[in-house]
Amino acid sequence: MDFNHYDPSEFYDEWFIQAGEPRLEVRALVARINQFSPGELQQRQQAAQAVLMQTGVTFQVYSDPSQKERIWPFDVIPRVVAAQEWAYLERGLKQRIEALNLFLQDIYHEQKISKDGVIPPDVIASSQGYLSACQGLSPPGGIWCHITGSDLVRDRQGNWLVLEDNLRVPSGVSYVLENRRVMKNTFPKVFRMLDICPTDDYPGHLLETLLNLAPPYLDHPCVVVLTPGVYNSAYFEHSFLAQQMGVELVEGSDLVVVDGYVQMRTTRGLKRVDVIYRRVDDLFLDSQVFNPDSLLGIPGIMEVYRQGKVALANAPGTGVADDKVVYAYVPDMIRYYLDAEPILGNVPTYLCWRPSDREYVLNHLDELVVKAANESGGYGMLMGKTATPEERVNFATKIQNFPRNFIAQPTLSLSRVPTIIGDHFEGRHVDLRPYILYGQEVYVHPGGLTRVALKKGSLVVNSSQGGGSKDTWVLAGDRPC
Secondary structure (H helix, E strand, O other): OOOOOOOOOOOOEOOEEEOOEEOHHHHHHHHHHHOOOOOHHHHHHHHHHHHHHHOOOEEOOOOOOOOOOEEOOEEEEEEEEOHHHHHHHHHHHHHHHHHHHHHHHHHOOOOHHHHOOOOOHHHHHOOOOOOHHHOOOOOHHHOOOOEEEEEEEEOOOOOEEEEEEEOOOOOOHHHHHHHHHHHHHHOHHHHHHOOEOOOOOHHHHHHHHHHOOOOOOOOOOOEEEEOOOOOOOOHHHHHHHHHHHOOEEEOHHHEEEEOOEEEEEEOOEEEEOOEEEEOOOHHHOOOOOOOOOOOOOOOOHHHHHHOOOOEEEOOOOHHHHHOHHHHOOHHHHHHHHHOOOOOOEEOOOEEOOOHHHHHHHHHOOOOEEEEEOOOOOOOOEEEOOOOOHHHHHHHHHHHHHOHHHEEEEEOOOOOEEEEEEOOEEEEEEEEEEOEEEEOOOEEEOOOOEEEEEOOOOOOOOOHHHOEEEEEEEEEOOOOOO
């Protein structure tokens, strides 16, 4: 099994400039793989999948009636990002997070960006992620988005674009760490051959970010990870991160508000909690403020938070920045708050609440990707080119009835990376979710979750829709990782 017959096709291939001509950053890797004995790479692929199965690296698909956990699908051919390329992404992501954080601080206080006509006030007020109960809140240090996962893609020319931002409870980083652990065991000599930035220090950076939220007078602040429970699709990640940080994993029933503080039930009685890394969505955090039927949160926690007696990461209300309509205005936010041009561009986006955009979308449904403003995981989406006429008619009705709820984007020719398919390599489309932490400063973790569309010709990379993942190798170059 080698790359002698690999076809990069007409897409931007991240390994090959053209057939038989690997890019500079992967030349040594291509040469090493071409030296493998027949069947060796497939054996390593099987061994990697077996390790993931043995260690219980799983996820759930809510649409699956069986609700069974599935082994994380993984391909051992990595994605490789050159040092100079990563430095560019790092600058762009830091800029974007700074602007998004300023936006959140603004809209929950003076709302200058709307008063100055940059973003229509109705766009914000009508967002499902905008929470009026958070108006006037002031998170510690003015930081709202402590943990962000922004999804990036490359187009046919190889240009990086931001596809969406995830500021509420971005998931997937545990798979980044597990992918790397498996790869180091599978290809130890290759790791010694290349200077690859490590990923295993993420839990330490995350803990440092969380501790930064605690009042400085506390010598030993108590940090916990709040999970919705074992039936959540990302429960593996919640327990993994808690274990790696050395903090308690708790559910809402483990916490209670007593004497004006959030307290954790322990075998020795109640213990004050100072920082909560919450993996529970905003609307389920506090039944006294949001969803009255929620059993996942802690009644009264919002009042404790408002008084500054507990810190939450991410801050409640950040979901407004996840709204795909609000996403379209991020370049304007960068210009408005930072007085700079965006380093990373958005994918061109049509807003269906605009009559002219809506008319164009309805007349070109067979060419566009239509997305619901507040859905994720590949749900609520129409892939116009592959949709049936009935599906397009159905979406047209939805758009006409609820135009604010939909955006549309051109179908991008996503970049591809070689992937093991049977006994040979084929190119498969990929995206990338880097993880950005905002503590005392903005930190971009080197690498991120590369998701791959395992189905031939598919552009949908979500694991819930048949996608898998690859390890992401950021080369160190001349600077330390």
